[in-house]
Amino acid sequence: xxxxxLDLKAQYRxxxxxxxxxxxxxxxxxxxxxxxxxxACEDAIARYSQCAHGIGVSSGTDAILLALMAENVGPxxxxxxxxxxxxxxxxxxxxxxxxxxxxxxxxxxxxxLPGAIxxxxxxxxxxxxxxHLYGQTADMDPIMEVARKHKLIVIEDACQAIxxxxxxxxxxxxxxxxxxxxxxxxxxxxxxxxxxxxxxxANRAKRLQILRVHGSEPKYYHKVIGGNFRFDxxxxxxxxxxxxxxxxxxxxxxANAARYDRLFAKSGLVSRGAIGLPQARTSRHIFxxxxxxxxxxxxxxxxxxxxxxxxxxxYPVPLHLQECFIYLGYRAGDFPESEKAAAETxxxxxxxxxxxxxxxxxxxxIAEFYRV
Numbered sequence: 001x002x003x004x005x006l007d008l009k010a011q012y013r014x015x016x017x018x019x020x021x022x023x024x025x026x027x028x029x030x031x032x033x034x035x036x037x038x039x040a041c042e043d044a045i046a047r048y049s050q051c052a053h054g055i056g057v058s059s060g061t062d063a064i065l066l067a068l069m070a071e072n073v074g075p076x077x078x079x080x081x082x083x084x085x086x087x088x089x090x091x092x093x094x095x096x097x098x099x100x101x102x103x104x105x106x107x108x109x110x111x112x113l114p115g116a117i118x119x120x121x122x123x124x125x126x127x128x129x130x131x132h133l134y135g136q137t138a139d140m141d142p143i144m145e146v147a148r149k150h151k152l153i154v155i156e157d158a159c160q161a162i163x164x165x166x167x168x169x170x171x172x173x174x175x176x177x178x179x180x181x182x183x184x185x186x187x188x189x190x191x192x193x194x195x196x197x198x199x200x201x202a203n204r205a206k207r208l209q210i211l212r213v214h215g216s217e218p219k220y221y222h223k224v225i226g227g228n229f230r231f232d233x234x235x236x237x238x239x240x241x242x243x244x245x246x247x248x249x250x251x252x253x254x255a256n257a258a259r260y261d262r263l264f265a266k267s268g269l270v271s272r273g274a275i276g277l278p279q280a281r282t283s284r285h286i287f288x289x290x291x292x293x294x295x296x297x298x299x300x301x302x303x304x305x306x307x308x309x310x311x312x313x314x315y316p317v318p319l320h321l322q323e324c325f326i327y328l329g330y331r332a333g334d335f336p337e338s339e340k341a342a343a344e345t346x347x348x349x350x351x352x353x354x355x356x357x358x359x360x361x362x363x364x365x366i367a368e369f370y371r372v
Contacts (some may be wrong), residue, residue: 060181
């Protein structure tokens with residue numbers, strides 16, 4: 001049995017007519033950049049995320065970059081974040097000439113340790129970027145408390161967590177900015193690159209709107225330097241067509257995660273300590289990924305791939321050990337939980353359309369590996 005890590009064709013088939021109609025309307029209008037579809041998408045995502053404003057941008061990476069730009073983060077500034085995340089989180093900080101300052105993760109959730117943040121704050125610290133990894137929010141209350149105490153900006157990297165909740169509050173709505181990605185593999189994906197920034201602050205929203213069009217306001221008049229970070233109308237139409245299905249898809253992922261929990265418990269793999277399972281610690285985990293951990297990760301991954309079971313490592317090298325960040329002066333052992341997670345974690349299929357027999361096959365293959 002072939003079980004892909006993600007089956008976007010299975011997601012697309014039942015909504016094909018809706019999506020193609022939405023795209024056809026954009027084509028017919030010949031209005032491809034910004035315009036009414038983008039505004040409608042911004043308003044819809046803002047409402048969904050319990051925020052006052054949405055600003056569509058060209059990608060999740062550019063959402064983080066633009067939020068930092070809006071706060072004038074640059075040379076001489078420091079931004080605290082986690083080394084166990086997709087590269088863009090720290091890459092955007094470095095691109096602006098600021099210094100990424102890393103804090104280790106909670107081994108249960110893979111999210112930044114709030115209690116370790118304050119020890120890394122200096123007179124140069126300007127912002128904190130907590131990452132809501134794999135679809136589960138970071139522990140935001142203590143993060144916001146430290147930020148308020150030290151007058152720091154909080155930018156939520158919610159690129160994997162649209163619709164996730166922390167004590168009933170949606171991801172992106174708690175900090176000063178929330179950044180989403182609509183990369184196709186996300187719970188809500190478009191047909192290419194796209195992203196969104198949400199905020200509760202009207203002045204910040206206005207600044208973001210200006211920065212995403214080269215700092216132009218009005219057109220061709222530039223008081224600040226921005227960039228081309230526009231969200232195109234075709235991608236906005238796809239997101240709008242998919243948004244009504246998002247909660248059902250996230251519920252499907254949650255159901256599949258619960259099924260895995262039961263199947264793995266029944267297999268005895270957990271009680272024997274062969275594998276560890278994801279731990280949901282917040283009020284709504286939307287399982288962008290279902291990540292297991294094992295000391296035999298690389299061998300298991302090779303076995304699963306030979307068995308036609310999709311799997312992937314997110315992420316094999318923590319950011320403090322990436323070659324491009326050697327100049328920061330970190331060494332192996334500086335962030336032991338991040339390094340351990342990078343060596344032991346493996347994502348397995350959890351998409352909403354995953355069938356019962358496919359999930360059972362994945363667990364059976366993993367059980368077979370440990371019997372061999």
